[in-house]
Amino acid sequence: MATNHQLTATSRSVEGKGASRRLRIAGYVPAIVYGAGEAPQAIQVLHNDVLLGSRFESFYSSVIELTVDGKKQKVLIKDWQKHPFKQLMLHMDFQRVNENEAIKVAVPVHFLNQEKSPAGKTAGLVISHNLTEVTVSCLPKNLPEFIELDLVDLKAGDIIHLSDLKLPAGVEIPELGLGKEHDVAVVTVASIQEEVDPAAAEGGETPPADEKK
Numbered sequence: 001m002a003t004n005h006q007l008t009a010t011s012r013s014v015e016g017k018g019a020s021r022r023l024r025i026a027g028y029v030p031a032i033v034y035g036a037g038e039a040p041q042a043i044q045v046l047h048n049d050v051l052l053g054s055r056f057e058s059f060y061s062s063v064i065e066l067t068v069d070g071k072k073q074k075v076l077i078k079d080w081q082k083h084p085f086k087q088l089m090l091h092m093d094f095q096r097v098n099e100n101e102a103i104k105v106a107v108p109v110h111f112l113n114q115e116k117s118p119a120g121k122t123a124g125l126v127i128s129h130n131l132t133e134v135t136v137s138c139l140p141k142n143l144p145e146f147i148e149l150d151l152v153d154l155k156a157g158d159i160i161h162l163s164d165l166k167l168p169a170g171v172e173i174p175e176l177g178l179g180k181e182h183d184v185a186v187v188t189v190a191s192i193q194e195e196v197d198p199a200a201a202e203g204g205e206t207p208p209a210d211e212k213k
Contacts, residue, residue: 036096
């Protein structure tokens with residue numbers, strides 16, 4: 001199950017670029033919370049609290065307990081804006097969730113035992129992680145923190161598809177219901193193809209550039 005993340009926020013009545021800039025200077029992140037049949041609400045969250053939460057991989061893919069003016073509600077982080085190069089969160093969007101309704105969330109994939117696999121021990125092979133996160137659908141209480149993929153038996157030529165992932169109870173991958181063409185590869189193993197000089201392959205030598213006519 002996902003880590004229990006909590007944030008505390010207060011409502012804000014003044015909006016606009018100037019107000020948001022002043023909030024950031026004061027150490028807050030301007031944000032909005034919406035959904036679950038309720039009106040959108042402008043809020044502000046302590047920037048340090050966001051930084052602490054973001055140290056965890058699951059922060060952006062877990063149900064968060066958000067307390068606004070003393071009222072607790074379950075939310076997901078749906079969007080965020082970060083500064084291009086500073087460790088600074090500029091804005092966040094939170095979506096309320098209903099405990100009785102399925103949610104769709106992109107969760108990370110953890111690759112296990114790759115170095116112990118036959119492919120991992122064989123020279124000349126390239127192991128590609130084509131997907132590092134997967135969108136799942138489930139009730140909020142069943143949301144996994146991550147999906148584990150054990151690669152201990154991985155060998156040359158193997159392809160692991162979405163349908164090969166082992167999911168927790170109550171969790172599914174919506175994309176698989178769209179048809180076989182959506183059962184994309186998560187991991188592939190391929191051989192490194194070395195380029196061979198045609199002249200060298202025939203036993204000859206390629207003449208220097210100044211000798212070519």
